[in-house]
Amino acid sequence: MKTFDAIIIGAGQAGPSLAERLSQAGQTVCVVERKFFGGTCVNTGCMPTKALVASAYAAHLARRGADFGVVTGDVRIDMKAVAARAHKVTTDARSGVENWLRGMKTVTVMTGHARFQNATTLQIGDELISAPKIFLNVGGRASVPPVPGLTDVPYLTNSSIVTLDRVPEHLVILGGSYIGLEFAQMYRRFGAQVTVVEKGAHLVAREDVDISEAIRRILEDEGISVRTGVDINGVSHGGDGITVRLSGSEVTGSDLLVATGRRPNTDDLGLDQTGVKLDARGYIEVGDDLQTSVPGIWAMGDCNGRGAFTHTAFNDFEIIAANLLDGENRKVSDRILGYALYIDPPLGRVGMGEAEAEKAGHRVLVSTRPMTRVGRAVEKGETKGFMKVVVDADSRKILGAAILGTGGDEAIHGVLDMMNAGVTFDVLQWAVPIHPTVSELWPTVLKGLKPA
Incomplete structure (x- = not known):
């Protein structure tokens, strides 16, 4: 030994x-x-x-x-x-x-x-x-759900799809969260027809509904079909491709990606x-x-x-x-958790969302700002999405924030750093950020705080 x-x-x-x-x-x-x-x-x-x-x-x-x-x-x-x-x-x-x-x-x-x-x-x-x-x-x-017939069809997971050297004619994706949505937009931009099937009522279920719905609009604007709130009753493989039987309907594609968790x-x-x-x-x-x-x-x-x-x-x-x-x-x-969803534009997230903060018993202040009012986004021609910040009204501490917009995965770090420093939102509100950037809007967003 x-x-x-x-x-x-x-x-x-x-x-x-x-x-x-x-x-x-x-x-x-x-x-x-x-x-x-x-x-x-x-x-x-x-x-x-x-x-x-x-x-x-x-x-x-x-x-x-x-x-x-x-x-x-x-x-x-x-x-x-x-x-x-x-x-x-x-x-x-x-x-x-x-x-x-x-x-x-x-x-x-x-x-x-x-x-x-x-x-x-x-x-x-x-x-x-x-x-x-x-x-x-x-x-x-990858976690593979116990869907009837799934083990009998040639499905992809995140491990196998990254080695794919062809563009599927029609990619059907089971799962409407981080992995599934990144591949959905990616392959749509490569030229595939894409359908996303999500059992839950909203995409990316951990996010606030306003963020989830904005993500959905971004994807649908690019021609991605999104089906939410549907049960997956079975999968079969035939001459037309791989068919996914849903509650009340079905969808058939050339390829199937299983992205339902880990x-x-x-x-x-x-x-x-x-x-x-x-x-x-x-x-x-x-x-x-x-x-x-x-x-x-x-x-x-x-x-x-x-x-x-x-x-x-x-x-x-x-x-x-x-x-x-x-x-x-x-x-x-x-640890204060931050993360990102890498669709385009990306979602940068830190801390609690509005719904989570309210559920935890906080008296919440919220402010949002559409990316159409962010100069840097307008200059780049990338104005989809919005910024959002959630604050505790009593402690004046930032509870969480989100940027669904250009540069969101980077600009979220200004809030992440303030939260790690343990300071009130006033410190960030009175900062003097660089223009023109996405981050420069945080003080402006904070000035718009209102009760949820």
Whole structure:
């Protein structure tokens, strides 16, 4: 048996950074990766999808050339070149992560699937390894719903669609949230007919209804068919393609993307040999310090159910490293969550929405401003969407904000920083931002606060 000071299972976002910090502290570390280095973000998530989004945006902007006085001619999509570009972004990043890990002193890299024998010992193939500290960074995968007939048809998930080198004639998407909507707009801009099917009453159910409805209008304006509030009763495959039977109707497409959520990769780790507790959905239960129910075992990233984003996974690493190596007392509960939906225009979000704040018992002040009144958006010819801020009337603290508009994924950080600083909205209201930017409108938006 090989022994180490620490073992890290999974080379996703949090793993390599933690390996480096532990190595720098003089500890021996074993990093085990069963497939691709870099995790979801590098291989099937952020990097390939945002590379594809960039190609789709370029095509969309080229078609709009006349709006800017630019003559472009016929715009055609070379999907093989588009896919090759996205694949190169992934493979470059993947090899970069692996080379980084293999170059670390006191770090041993192993490839294969790790399974627990007990709370301190794992088996990889024929080898046993042991350590007093074990960090689970095993990520997640697409969740496939139990729809009758689905397992009998050739469906796509986020993992397989990023390697597609053709444009579907008609892409039907099950799921109207982040993954589904990004691929919906992307492939519509590549030239596919697209239908989005969502069981819930609104797209992106966690958002306020006004944001959800604005997202829907943006997508429908581009020719995407959106069906909400429908049950999926079954799927079949015939000569006309793949047919999805809905409540009261059906839709047939050439290709089917299943984007109905994620599930953690915790079902084949041998966790039953350790005493590590899982919740009802299979996520590893962790405390505020990200330690599991078993001392000496931590869980980071998507598998712990405390955030499903690359940036929250990295923050998990920061919290663990700060507490173990720097003598700090960092907590997950101190984290203010921000995220983005990368349709065009993007949605940047932080903190609570209006409905969530009211449900939590806050006396709420709200202000909105359409992007048609944002100079930077007008100058760019990208005026869809709006800005929104939610404030607690008693504490004068910002509870949350959203920008569905050009640059929203960047401009939201001004509010995120104010919330992390713990100051009242007055500080941001009296800031003097740069003109012309989207961020310069935050003080103006705040001046319009009114009771919800």
